[in-house]
Amino acid sequence: MCPAAYKPAKGPDRITFVMNVDVDPRLRTGDRVLLGFDQGEATPGLWSTGRRLAKDREWIEKALPGSRGLKC
Numbered sequence: 001m002c003p004a005a006y007k008p009a010k011g012p013d014r015i016t017f018v019m020n021v022d023v024d025p026r027l028r029t030g031d032r033v034l035l036g037f038d039q040g041e042a043t044p045g046l047w048s049t050g051r052r053l054a055k056d057r058e059w060i061e062k063a064l065p066g067s068r069g070l071k072c
Contacts, residue, residue: 018043025049036060 017035019027027033027049034053036046048056 034060 015035017037027047031049032053034046034048034056035044037043038045046056
C-alpha cells in the first residue's frame, strides 16, 4: 500500500470508492477512517475506524522506517 497520503497534507479533499453492502459498521459522514489501497486498486485493502484505527496506524508507523528506499 503505497504511496501514503495523509489528509490534509496531500491528495483531494474527498475520495470515492466502492464498498461492499455487507460491511459492518458502515461508514458515515464525519467518521475518522484510515484507508489503505494496494497500488492500482479501486477499493481499500485496509480500512479502520474507532479503536482499530489507532492500532492499525501504530503498526503502519512502526513499519515506515523499513520501507525507506523501496519503490512502489
